[in-house]
Amino acid sequence: MKPPAREEGPQARWIARAWERLLDCAHGAGDLATVPLDGLGPEQQRLFATYRDFLAPSPDGLRVVAHLGQSLDGRIATERGHSTFITGREDFVHMHRLRALADAVLVGAGTVAYDDPLLTVRLVPGPSPLRVVFDPDRRLAADRRLFRDPEPPTLLLCRADRQDCARLGTAEVLGLPAQGGVLEPRTVLAALRARGIRRLFVEGGGMTVSRFLAAGCLDALHLCVAPLIIGSGRAALVLPAIGRMEEALRLAPEVIRLGEDWLFYCRLRRRTLPARQAQEIEMADARPPKPGLDRAQPLLLP
Numbered sequence: 001m002k003p004p005a006r007e008e009g010p011q012a013r014w015i016a017r018a019w020e021r022l023l024d025c026a027h028g029a030g031d032l033a034t035v036p037l038d039g040l041g042p043e044q045q046r047l048f049a050t051y052r053d054f055l056a057p058s059p060d061g062l063r064v065v066a067h068l069g070q071s072l073d074g075r076i077a078t079e080r081g082h083s084t085f086i087t088g089r090e091d092f093v094h095m096h097r098l099r100a101l102a103d104a105v106l107v108g109a110g111t112v113a114y115d116d117p118l119l120t121v122r123l124v125p126g127p128s129p130l131r132v133v134f135d136p137d138r139r140l141a142a143d144r145r146l147f148r149d150p151e152p153p154t155l156l157l158c159r160a161d162r163q164d165c166a167r168l169g170t171a172e173v174l175g176l177p178a179q180g181g182v183l184e185p186r187t188v189l190a191a192l193r194a195r196g197i198r199r200l201f202v203e204g205g206g207m208t209v210s211r212f213l214a215a216g217c218l219d220a221l222h223l224c225v226a227p228l229i230i231g232s233g234r235a236a237l238v239l240p241a242i243g244r245m246e247e248a249l250r251l252a253p254e255v256i257r258l259g260e261d262w263l264f265y266c267r268l269r270r271r272t273l274p275a276r277q278a279q280e281i282e283m284a285d286a287r288p289p290k291p292g293l294d295r296a297q298p299l300l301l302p
């Protein structure tokens with residue numbers, strides 16, 4: 001993938017101005033209503049509206065969005081875990097913007113094992129968020145870059161019964177209650193909110209995003225589809241099996257052109273967390289996992 005080309009001309013100035021205001025809304029005292037989207041082209045307007053959604057207030061003070069870059073046949077990596085690069089530079093800029101707006105970026109153990117990512121913001125102006133690694137069984141070794149790089153901080157989440165130390169390299173290790181060996185996404189969200197995280201970006205991989213989706217823990221899913229057929233490899237989304245098409249999650253996405261790729265922006269209805277006071281109870285009293293996706297839960301916006 002070539003490095004992102006610098007946008008030039010009046011459109012680039014509008015983008016820079018809108019981006020600066022969004023950053024001020026995310027990390028300063030900016031007012032979302034004053035973010036200037038008028039000068040942007042139609043695709044950029046729709047893209048920037050997704051950032052505005054991410055910054056909008058929510059009943060429980062949290063926003064959670066996930067992103068996957070997939071091929072036409074729904075793969076995010078080869079069988080051997082190679083995934084650079086499926087989508088193009090515009091999607092990478094988009095992901096870096098989501099990182100910069102977030103308080104924390106979370107990835108699963110598989111992604112850290114295969115990609116050894118840094119998860120910092122490099123392609124756009126903006127701060128790098130807290131890095132969160134979801135490794136319930138503590139199968140990652142300390143040689144990963146996230147555990148050697150001191151800034152920004154890294155938090156490793158695992159099952160409480162697997163926490164055998166307070167730190168892994170430069171990362172803090174935090175054990176969380178698991179039921180039946182499963183660390184539920186809602187428990188993760190409650191723990192992160194208790195640490196002051198308001199906006200979480202779930203950056204992959206497929207298994208982690210699928211678990212957050214199945215648990216009703218996403219406000220939005222950004223699925224970027226590249227015109228590419230891999231034909232085998234790791235799946236983007238895998239949810240519990242259904243018997244009939246009526247049970248499928250039918251979406252009404254916003255479709256946004258991102259260079260050669262198509263971004264499907266799907267707004268979802270997240271199951272919000274209980275009020276802050278009830279948080280400790282919720283974490284101590286985590287319910288056993290449901291056998292499959294609870295499809296009675298209204299996951300989608302009408």
Ligand SMILES: NC(=O)c1ccc[n+]([C@@H]2O[C@H](COP(=O)([O-])OP(=O)(O)OC[C@H]3O[C@@H](n4cnc5c(N)ncnc54)[C@H](OP(=O)(O)O)[C@@H]3O)[C@@H](O)[C@H]2O)c1
Nearest residue numbers: 068069076077081083108109110111137204205206207208
């Ligand atoms: N194209 C993209 O957008 C994109 C983005 C990120 C990564 N990737 C690629 O995706 C691949 C990795 O994805 P992946 O789906 O295989 O793995 P992943 O989602 O990164 O991590 C999955 C692992 O995390 C743990 N885990 C996640 N959620 C859990 C839960 N709720 N409860 C218990 N454990 C949980 C499990 O570890 P245990 O096995 O220890 O239980 C599981 O094996 C890599 O090849 C990477 O390159 C692609």
